[in-house]
Amino acid sequence: MLNNWLNELKNKIVIINSTELNNEAHENMYTFGISERDIKDWGTESINQFIIECRDLYLSKKPNIPMIFYSWFDNQAGQLRISMVSSSHNKLPFGSRIQECELGEMLDNIYGTEDISFFKKRKLKVWCTEI
Template sequence: MNKNEFMEELKEIVEDPLFIGNSIEDLTDEAAENTWSISMGQELANDFTMEELVSFFTQVQTNRKEQIVHTSDHPMIFYAWFDWQTSSLRFSLMSAFQEKLPFGSKYKTIASIEPIIVEFLQFQFHDGFPFTEIHDEVPTETEEKEKVNEPFNVYVVILSNDRETL
């Protein structure tokens, strides 16, 4: 797939409908319906700029904000992160019924999406992890705990349902 074809697919994501729950009981459905993932091969990743992906995320947030304003009686939380295990940019929305994001590991919220995009674009393993990078050495328990306890960055913004902020 070339960059133009990929950009067309991104346009489809921009326009995807949003599922908006009515209560905290709907958070599982929101997570299932409102999570997207973007991944690409190394060659394609090398063709993209941070500005292009920032523009994409701005369009997504604008579209979701419009949907929230027109159909929701409550704000929603937009959040995005880089999932290095799958080499993908991921983003989701959930109703702001609770403030804790649905991650099982430690994370750090940041006010800008740029660091996440830079991390994604500079990642060396978009085409997969080469076998030569996998070592027979077993990490010590301390090394493993340090890695697991390292928080990852999550860009978070509240999208209001207030028509005045459209």
């Protein structure tokens, strides 16, 4: 399934550059519904590789300006989400408090291996990287 998603993303992705942060983020966002069974079956390494390959696809399609690729897991929706915004915005488009983290830490959040969840800390873990 992860390879199918990558192929779909490769064919569908069009990166939008906008002066309006939320519009840019929304237009560049893709979501992938992941069940608890998927999470167990795929394992951390497969999801890690999938996110890296998504980042690389975004990199290959981005305009010639600095941008930030970011990914997070929406626990309530059961969705892995990715997007990209222009670095010039100097922030990510979240209304809630976020905690920028390493990719492995975000994956720990997906797999429930960290001690304190988003609901206890009230911060959403987001992995981001400038590309």
